[in-house]
Amino acid sequence: MVLCHALERASRVAVARYAWHGRERLGLLRVRGDVIALHGLLWPDEIRDPAAVVRPPVQLDEDEIDEAMALIEAMTRDDLTGPEFADRYTEALHAVVEAKQEDRKPPQAPEPTARPGAAGGPDGRAAGVRRTCRWLPVCFVRGASTTSRCSCRGSLWHSSAATAGCG
Numbered sequence: 001m002v003l004c005h006a007l008e009r010a011s012r013v014a015v016a017r018y019a020w021h022g023r024e025r026l027g028l029l030r031v032r033g034d035v036i037a038l039h040g041l042l043w044p045d046e047i048r049d050p051a052a053v054v055r056p057p058v059q060l061d062e063d064e065i066d067e068a069m070a071l072i073e074a075m076t077r078d079d080l081t082g083p084e085f086a087d088r089y090t091e092a093l094h095a096v097v098e099a100k101q102e103d104r105k106p107p108q109a110p111e112p113t114a115r116p117g118a119a120g121g122p123d124g125r126a127a128g129v130r131r132t133c134r135w136l137p138v139c140f141v142r143g144a145s146t147t148s149r150c151s152c153r154g155s156l157w158h159s160s161a162a163t164a165g166c167g
Contacts (some may be wrong), residue, residue: 003029003036004031004034004035004036007029007030007036011027013030014028014029014030015027015028015029015031015041016029016038017029018038025040025041026040026041026042026043027039027040027041028041038140047138092107095107129167
């Protein structure tokens with residue numbers, strides 16, 4: 001609590017080292033409201049040269065961009081509520097743990113199913129749509145452009161920071 005108030009009063013941030021996944025990491029601590037937020041930073045050897053990942057120039061016509069904008073609009077939602085945004089991994093993990101605690105056989109994983117409204121090829125993409133990115137959004141959310149869903153793992157990822165309470 002003292003650090004939270006001192007950082008806020010001094011209008012400063014703190015650089016900290018912390019252990020995560022068996023490695024020492026670098027982080028930035030800053031006050032956000034009534035919490036201290038930890039923003040993960042990268043060590044110099046973890047940063048790739050952007051020139052190594054620059055894609056060659058691509059010719060796009062206005063029709064392609066208009067189609068992409070129409071797709072974004074069709075997939076836009078006002079919130080992230082509903083059964084498709086449930087944390088199925090954690091629910092399944094709890095079921096396995098409970099089964100093991102009760103000396104029962106763990107439940108079988110269900111067969112993957114297509115997302116509602118998905119059409120086209122076996123991976124749910126519309127015919128002619130190529131996958132250009134490893135992470136494709138399930139939907140777009142008004143006012144929350146930093147939140148997306150991993151299309152291959154089904155879990156939410158956020159670019160916001162982890163938080164710890166100050167009070």
